[in-house]
Structures are given as C-alpha cells and as structure tokens.
Amino acid sequence: xxxxxxxxxxxxxxxxxxxxxxxxxxxxxxxxxxxxxxxxxxxxxxxxxxxxxxxxxxxxxxxxxxxxxxxxxxxxxxxxxxxxxxxxxxxxxxxxxxxxxxxxxxxxxxxxxxxxxxxxxxxxxxxxxxxxxxxxxxxxxxxxxxxxxxxxxxxxxxxxxxxxxxxxxxxxxxxxxxxxxxxxxxxxxxxxxxxxxxxxxxxxxxxxxxxxxxxxxxxxxxxxxxxxxxxxxxxxxxxxxxxxxxxxxxxxxxxxxxxxxxxxxxxxxxxxxxxxxxxxxxxxxxxxxxxxxxxxxxxxx
Amino acid sequence: xxxxxxxxxxxxxxxxxxxxxxxxxxxxxxxxxxxxxxxxxxxxxxxxxxxxxxxxxxxxxxxxxxxxxxxxxxxxxxxxxxxxxxxxxxxxxxxxxxxxxxxxxxxxxxxxxxxxxxxxxxxxxxxxxxxxxxxxxxxxxxxxxxxxxxxxxxxxxxxxxxxxxxxxxxxxxxxxxxxxxxxxxxxxxxxxxxxxxxxxxxxxxxxxxxxxxxxxxxxxxxxxxxxxxxxxxxxxxxxxxxxxxxxxxxxxxxxxxxxxxxxxxxxxxxxxxxxxxxxxxxxxxxxxxxxxxxxxxxxxxxxxxxxxxxxxxxxxxxxxxxxxxxxxxxxxxxxxxxxxxxxxxxxxxxxxxxxxxx
Numbered sequence: 001x002x003x004x005x006x007x008x009x010x011x012x013x014x015x016x017x018x019x020x021x022x023x024x025x026x027x028x029x030x031x032x033x034x035x036x037x038x039x040x041x042x043x044x045x046x047x048x049x050x051x052x053x054x055x056x057x058x059x060x061x062x063x064x065x066x067x068x069x070x071x072x073x074x075x076x077x078x079x080x081x082x083x084x085x086x087x088x089x090x091x092x093x094x095x096x097x098x099x100x101x102x103x104x105x106x107x108x109x110x111x112x113x114x115x116x117x118x119x120x121x122x123x124x125x126x127x128x129x130x131x132x133x134x135x136x137x138x139x140x141x142x143x144x145x146x147x148x149x150x151x152x153x154x155x156x157x158x159x160x161x162x163x164x165x166x167x168x169x170x171x172x173x174x175x176x177x178x179x180x181x182x183x184x185x186x187x188x189x190x191x192x193x194x195x196x197x198x199x200x201x202x203x204x205x206x207x208x209x210x211x212x213x214x215x216x217x218x219x220x221x222x223x224x225x226x227x228x229x230x231x232x233x234x235x236x237x238x239x240x241x242x243x244x245x246x247x248x249x250x251x252x253x254x255x256x257x258x259x260x261x262x263x264x265x266x267x268x269x270x271x272x273x274x275x276x277x278x279x280x281x282x283x284x285x286x287x288x289x290x291x292x293x294x295x296x297x298x299x300x301x
Numbered sequence: 302x303x304x305x306x307x308x309x310x311x312x313x314x315x316x317x318x319x320x321x322x323x324x325x326x327x328x329x330x331x332x333x334x335x336x337x338x339x340x341x342x343x344x345x346x347x348x349x350x351x352x353x354x355x356x357x358x359x360x361x362x363x364x365x366x367x368x369x370x371x372x373x374x375x376x377x378x379x380x381x382x383x384x385x386x387x388x389x390x391x392x393x394x395x396x397x398x399x400x401x402x403x404x405x406x407x408x409x410x411x412x413x414x415x416x417x418x419x420x421x422x423x424x425x426x427x428x429x430x431x432x433x434x435x436x437x438x439x440x441x442x443x444x445x446x447x448x449x450x451x452x453x454x455x456x457x458x459x460x461x462x463x464x465x466x467x468x469x470x471x472x473x474x475x476x477x478x479x480x481x482x483x484x485x486x487x488x489x490x491x492x493x494x495x496x497x498x499x500x501x502x503x504x505x506x507x508x509x510x511x512x513x514x515x516x517x518x519x520x521x522x523x524x525x526x527x528x529x530x531x532x533x534x535x536x537x538x539x540x541x542x543x544x545x546x547x548x549x550x551x552x553x554x555x556x557x558x559x560x561x562x563x564x565x566x567x568x569x570x571x572x573x574x575x576x577x578x579x580x581x582x583x584x585x586x587x588x589x590x591x592x593x594x595x596x597x598x599x600x601x602x603x604x605x606x607x608x609x610x611x612x613x614x615x616x617x618x619x620x621x622x623x624x625x626x627x628x629x630x631x632x633x634x635x636x637x638x639x640x641x642x643x644x645x646x647x648x649x650x651x652x653x654x655x656x657x658x659x
Contacts, residue, residue, distance in 0.1 A: 034430065082626055089633035092369065096584045099577055100625035107619040234437070234573065241434045271482070275445035278438035285431055286423050 005145050006263050012151035012220065014259020015158035019213040020236030021243070021251035022165060023206030029182040029246040030202045033091060036098040037078060038210055039233015040105035043226060045071045045211030046218040047109065050118055060123040067211040075207025076200050084196065102230070109226035117225045120218040124149035154216045161209060162252045169248065178202060182246070235262075235277070242281055244294025253292055315509050318592045322505065325599075326498045333494075341606050349602045350497025351377075351559035354504045356582040356594035358551035361508050363580065364589035365517065366544040367524030368425070369433040371576050372440025373552055378571035379416045380409030380553025381560035382447055385485050388561065389478045390454040392489070402491040406500070406557040413553020414546050416443070421545040425538060440576055447568040452479040484567025485560070492562040500558055501595075504551045508591060511547060520544045585628060 020042060027035045045067040052063035082101050086094045137148035169175035177198045180188040189195050217232060218224050235258060243254025258277060265276035284292065329346070332338050355377060362370045384405035395401045420439045427435055451462040455475025479485055511517045519540045522530040531537055560566050582601060586593030604624070608617035631637050 028430075034433075082630070085630050085634040085637075088635055090588075092363070092584050092588065093629055093633040095369075096581055097626055097629040099581065100622050100629060103618060103622035104626065107622060111615065111619065238434060238438070241431060245430065271449050272445050275442045278441050281438050282423070282435055285427060285435055289427050289431060291431075 002267070006267050007260065008145075008147055008151060010260030010263035011256060012148075012154045012259070013263060014239075014256035015154045016213050016217045016220070016255075017232065017236045017239045017259050018158050018252045018255025019161055019209050019216070020232060021240040021255045022161065022248060023209045023213075024237050024240040025243075025245055025248060025251040026165075026178075026202050027206050028240070030178055031083065031199050033083065033094045034098065034237065035083075035203075035206070036095065036233070036237075037101040037105060038206065039229040039231075039236070040102050040109075041071050041075060041078075041207050041210040041229070042214035042217065042232065043109060043224075043229030044074060044105060045214035046120065046224050046228060047113055047118075048211070049215045050120055050218070050224055053121065053123075064212065064215045067215060068208045071207040071211035071214075072204045075203040075210070079200055079203040084199075106226050106230070113226065115226060117223045120222045120224045122150070122222070123219055124153060148220070150216070150219045154220065157212065157216065158252070158255075161212070162248065165205075165248055174198070174201060238278070238281055241291055242284060244291030247291075247293045247295070250291060250293035257292075311513055315513075318509070318595070319502070319505060321592065322498070322501055322595065326494075329494070339610075341609070342603065345602055345606060346494040347492045347497050347562040348559060349599050350494065350501050351555045351562075352579065352582065352598045352602050353501050353595050354497075354551055354555035354558070355579045356586065356598040357501070357504045357508050357591055358548040358555070359579050360583045360586070360589065360591060360594045361511070361544050361548045361551075363583050364587075364594075365512055365524065366520050366541055368541070368545070369430070370436040370545075370548075371433050371573070371580065372420075372436035372438070372443070373548075373579050374571040374573070374575035375420075375440035375443035376413040376417055376549040376552035377556035377559065377575065378443055378447055378568060380406075380413040380556030381566065381571065382450075382479060382485070382556075382568070383412040383553075384409035384557025385488055385560050385566070386452050386454075386459070386478050388489065388491060389485075389487070390459060398491050399493075399496070402496055402558075402561055405491070405561065406496075406554045409557030410550045410554040413556065414550035416553075417546045417549025418542070421542045421549075422538075425541045425545060437573065437576070440573065444568050444572055447479075448482050450479060451477060451481050453477040482567065482569075484565060484570075486565040488561065488564050488566065490562060490564055492558050497558055500554055504555075505591065507547065507551065511544075512591075516540060516543055581625065585625070 020038065023038055024035065027033065027038070048067040048070045049060070049063040052058045052066050053060055058066070078101055082097050083094060086097060137146045137151075139146050169178055177188070177193045178201070180191065180193055181195055181198045185195050188198075213232075213236075214229065218228070236255065239254040239258040240251045241254070242258060243250030243252070245251075258281075261280055262273055262277050265273035268276075288294075329338070333343070355373065359370065359373050362368055362373075387408045388401050388405040391401055391404065395404060420436070424432060424435050424439070449463050453460045453462075453475055460475075476487075478487075512521075519530070519535045520543070522533075522535055523537060523540055527537065556571070578601075579598075582598040583594050585601070586595070586597035601621075605617045605621060608620055631641070
C-alpha cells in the first residue's frame with residue numbers, strides 16, 4: 001500500500017513540477033534563455049492567492065484567477081524591462097540578469113510580506129455524502145490508502161494544461177508563430193511575425209502557468225515563504241532538462257518522473273532525496289545527452 | 302602611445318593586475334594598523350580573499366574554457382570540510398597555526414581537485430546548458446553528502462559514518478569534528494588576511510601563467526571553435542579537464558581558507574546561491590577578465606556591508622539585486638553601450654579604448 005501511496009504522491013508532486021517545467025521549457029525554446037526568476041513568480045502567485053482568499057474572503061477559484069492575472073502581468077513586465085533590452089546580449093549576461101530579477105522578487109516579497117511562514121489553507125475539502133464530515137481525500141481499502149482531492153486535481157490540471165498547450169502550439173496561429181520564432185527569429189520576422197509580441201506572449205503563458213503551479217504546490221504543502229519558489233524552481237528546471245529542454249511532452253515526462261523519484265527517495269532517506277534526484281538526472285544525461293525527448297542538433301562544420 | 306607587441310602587452314597587463322592586488326594589500330594593512338577599518342569590514346577581509354580566489358578560478362572555467370559551471374561552491378565545500386578535518390585532527394602533530402593552515406589548504410585543494418576530476422570526466426562530455434545543469438546537480442549532491450557525513454577522530458585515526466554521532470564509535474579521548482547537518486562547531490580559527498593575500502597571489506600566478514601558456518591557448522581555442530580546434534589535433538577532454546581541475550583545486554584552497562575563518566560552519570553555506578554569487582562576480586567583472594573578477598568580487602562582498610552602514614539594512618539585498626540588474630543592462634545593452642562609449646570619449650578626449658585585460 002505504501003508503494004501505491006508513494007506513487008500517487010509522486011505523480012502529484014511531479015505534476016506540479018511538470019507545470020512549472022512547461023513554463024521554463026516554453027521560454028527556453030523561444031527566448032533561448034534560462035529564466036531563473038520563474039521559481040519566484042510561483043511564490044508571488046501563491047501569495048496573491050493567499051491574500052485574496054484569507055484577507056479579502058474571495059472564493060479560491062477567484063483567488064487563483066487573480067493570481068494568474070497578476071503573474072501574467074508580472075511576467076510581461078519583467079520581460080519588457082529586464083530581458084528585452086538584452087535580446088542581442090550573450091546568454092550569460094541574460095542569465096545573470098534573470099538571477100538579479102529572482103533576488104529582486106524574493107527580497108521584495110521579504111519586505112512586503114515578511115519572512116514568517118504563512119499557513120496556506122486547504123481549498124480541497126468537501127463534505128462526505130454519508131456523514132457530512134469535511135474530508136480532504138478519498139479513502140480506499142478501508143483507510144489503507146488515501147488519495148487527497150488536491151492530488152487528483154493537480155494531476156488533472158497538469159494533463160489539461162499539457163494537452164491545451166500541445167494544441168495551442170500545434171494548431172493556432174500564435175502557436176505557429178511561437179514555433180517559427182524558436183526555429184529562427186530572423187526568418188520569422190521576415191515572414192511578418194511580430195517576434196517581440198510572440199516572446200511577450202510566451203512569458204505571459206509561462207507566468208500564468210507558474211501562478212497555477214504556485215497555488216497547487218502550496219495547497220498540497222501548505223507553507224508559504226518568500227523562498228518557497230526557489231527550490232521547486234530549480235527542480236522544475238532540472239525536470240525540463242531531464243525531459244529534453246524545449247520540448248513540451250519532455251517537460252511533462254521529466255516533471256512526473258522527477259516527482260516520483262523524489263518521493264520514493266524521500267521514503268528511503270529524507271536527507272539524501274535531492275542527491276538521488278540529481279544523481280538520476282546525471283546518469284540520464286550521460287546516456288542521453290539531450291534529455292529523454294530532446295532533439296539532437298547536428299553540428300555543422 | 303608606443304605600440305606594444307602582444308606578449309609585451311600581456312606582461313604589462315599582468316603586472317598591473319599583480320600590482321593592484323599588492324597595493325590593495327599594503328593600503329589595507331596600513332589602514333588596519335592605523336585602526337581606520339571598521340570591525341565589520343575587517344571581518345570581511347578573509348571572505349573577500351576567498352571569494353576573489355573563487356572568482357579567479359571560476360573565470361578559468363567560464364571565461365577561458367567557456368563552460369558554464371553552476372556548482373562551483375561544491376568544490377569550495379569539499380576543500381572547506383577536508384581542510385577543517387585535517388586542521389583539527391593534526392592539532393597535536395602540528396602546533397604551529399600558519400603551517401597547519403597551509404597543510405589544511407593543501408589537502409583541501411588536492412581533495413577538491415580529485416572531486417573536480419571525478420566530476421569533470423563525465424560532465425565535460427556534455428555541452429552548453431546541459432553541462433550547466435549537471436554541474437548544478439553535482440554541487441547539490443556534494444552538499445547533500447556532506448550534510449549527512451559524520452567524521453570523528455580518536456587515537457586510532459579518523460572515523461567516518463553517515464548515520465549519527467554515536468555510530469562513529471569513538472574511543473577514549475576521541476571527538477566528533479563534522480556533525481552532519483550541524484557541520485563543524487568547534488573549529489579553531491586560523492585564517493588571516495595575509496594568508497588570504499598569499500592565496501590570491503598564488504591563484505593569480507597559476508591562472509595567468511596557464512592562460513598564457515600553450516595549454517591555455519589550446520583551452521581558448523576549444524572555447525572559440527571546438528570543431529576547428531579538434532581538427533588541428535587539440536585534445537578536447539584533456540585541455541577542458543585541465544582547466545576544470547585547476548579551477549577545482551583553487552576553489553578547494555579558497556574553501557579551506559574560508560572555513561578556517563569561522564568557528565562553526567555547515568554544509569548549507571556552500572549551496573547553489575554561493576555558486577551563483579561567484580558566477581555573478583565573474584560575469585560582472587567580465588568573462589576572461591581576471592582583473593575584473595577581482596574588483597567585482599571585492600566590491601560586491603563589501604557592498605552589503607556598506608548598505609548596512611547606511612542604515613539600509615532592510616533593503617540591502619533589494620539594492621544588491623537592483624544594482625545587479627542595472628549593471629547588466631548598462632553593460633550589455635547595445636544603445637546604452639554606445640551612450641557610455643560616447644560619454645567616455647567626451648570625458649577623456651580621443652584616447653583609444655584599451656583592450657580587455659587578459
């Protein structure tokens with residue numbers, strides 16, 4: 001039973017990683033930059049939702065939508081102010097700027113919302129039909145296995161987002177523009193695609209996903225601090241590389257696998273779970289240097 | 302100005318770099334003797350030296366070898382903890398503090414170099430962002446391993462365990478040195494500013510000589526065009542590994558110096574953020590620009606202290622972040638670069654811009 005429950009927890013955590021990794025991967029695919037501030041956008045999203053529901057008594061769904069709107073705006077503003085002037089700069093310069101933005105968001109959060117951890121409420125508790133008690137999950141096998149509602153919802157959300165994004169990039173005009181930009185920005189511009197607008201859109205989508213991930217992550221782990229986003233951010237980045245950075249199904253697969261491995265490693269030994277996760281990543285990259293589903297780029301002499 | 306030959310120019314350039322370090326040391330020593338340096342800054346002197354060494358060594362990998370490494374703090378950590386263990390276990394054998402510090406730094410450097418070799422052999426087969434993420438992963442793994450490692454010493458020698466302090470099974474008179482997540486709590490401080498200064502000079506000598514040697518040119522050729530370099534018979538793995546291991550060795554020595562400046566130190570000090578901090582020094586100072594690394598490391602280590610003094614304590618990290626973003630925007634944006642170069646021409650007349658320091 002514990003095997004099954006670990007697996008479920010792993011898939012649930014992995015789904016959150018996958019949602020974050022999708023944001024990373026889309027931005028990387030189009031802007032060719034590692035957006036280190038992505039993890040902190042998650043944290044901002046979670047805080048917005050927290051205050052919307054706790055201080056203003058809004059419905060959780062409204063809170064999550066509000067978080068998405070704020071994060072989308074934040075992502076676009078960050079891109080406009082910090083990354084756009086560096087379009088032609090070397091990638092390391094952009095990376096350091098992204099780290100600067102990450103520090104900026106973390107420390108602004110520290111000043112605005114203080115360092116004490118907030119207890120994030122469980123949005124996913126529904127009354128039991130028979131007894132009327134509030135329950136947070138479904139009990140199976142006489143209580144031997146509990147699947148929380150938040151886990152089910154997280155996995156569902158992840159699948160919906162993943163399918164939606166695949167359809168979006170594959171079928172719509174905007175998605176086509178995004179793929180064109182990721183292939184060759186110059187050629188895309190010559191074909192009449194507004195490259196700057198496309199990149200802004202990518203950041204907007206990535207940040208909206210980050211907001212969803214933030215709300216889901218905090219609903220399952222329930223502590224919220226200014227540094228909440230940084231470690232999941234790094235792990236999701238790892239997941240994106242694991243699956244092959246730039247590929248949407250890759251980010252999904254990488255996220256789920258990483259989450260499952262992490263939960264199983266935690267069951268084995270809590271302190272070295274991160275080491276196990278990273279060790280698996282290294283082995284995968286050594287065997288398949290572009291990640292699980294990554295495209296191999298042939299070098300031209 | 303007289304035209305200099307390239308080798309002559311390099312010599313002049315390197316002498317300026319050495320000169321800056323030596324003059325800075327002398328000035329600080331004089332100010333220190335006159336009691337003109339606040340205790341807060343005094344406490345930062347050894348960390349500054351350690352960070353300068355880290356920045357010089359990382360510049361060798363990122364600037365000259367062209368590989369983005371996000372796990373440099375891992376090597377610092379290996380050097381730090383092996384150094385502390387050596388220093389504390391040799392307390393009776395070597396009574397002299399400076400000698401013990403030197404031995405500790407040497408052992409730290411060798412072990413970090415070994416770690417660099419083990420990490421480098423598989424990692425350097427990868428390229429670009431994949432290499433970056435694997436170095437990040439190795440840095441985290443090293444941190445996690447040290448976090449669960451217990452080391453003790455008794456008359457029979459060193460004992461290791463990954464369970465807890467009891468499992469060390471220490472004999473009579475034995476004591477635990479490294480206590481897992483608590484780290485080292487009973488360290489004897491040995492570092493001094495002079496030791497740090499000597500380490501910086503050694504690091505400078507090693508890196509500047511390596512860069513200007515045949516091997517260094519091979520490393521840079523691989524950075525500029527790997528395929529072209531390979532086609533003229535430069536061995537990729539050998540030279541990349543050479544730069545990587547040298548860098549790890551220096552980072553290990555810097556780690557030992559850093560750790561010996563504190564009475565207690567834990568593995569979480571050398572995490573991802575420390576790697577990033579050093580990377581910021583390197584990029585801000587200019588890739589492949591050793592002098593820039595030194596200045597950036599010193600300036601950015603002192604900056605938070607100054608902000609603290611200005612009663613901006615609460616906002617110091619925020620200011621740090623804003624400074625970082627603005628500097629990156631100002632130095633890398635095309636239009637702002639044109640603005641700055643025209644400003645420079647107006648201020649300094651028609652002097653030609655000097656080439657970057659190498």
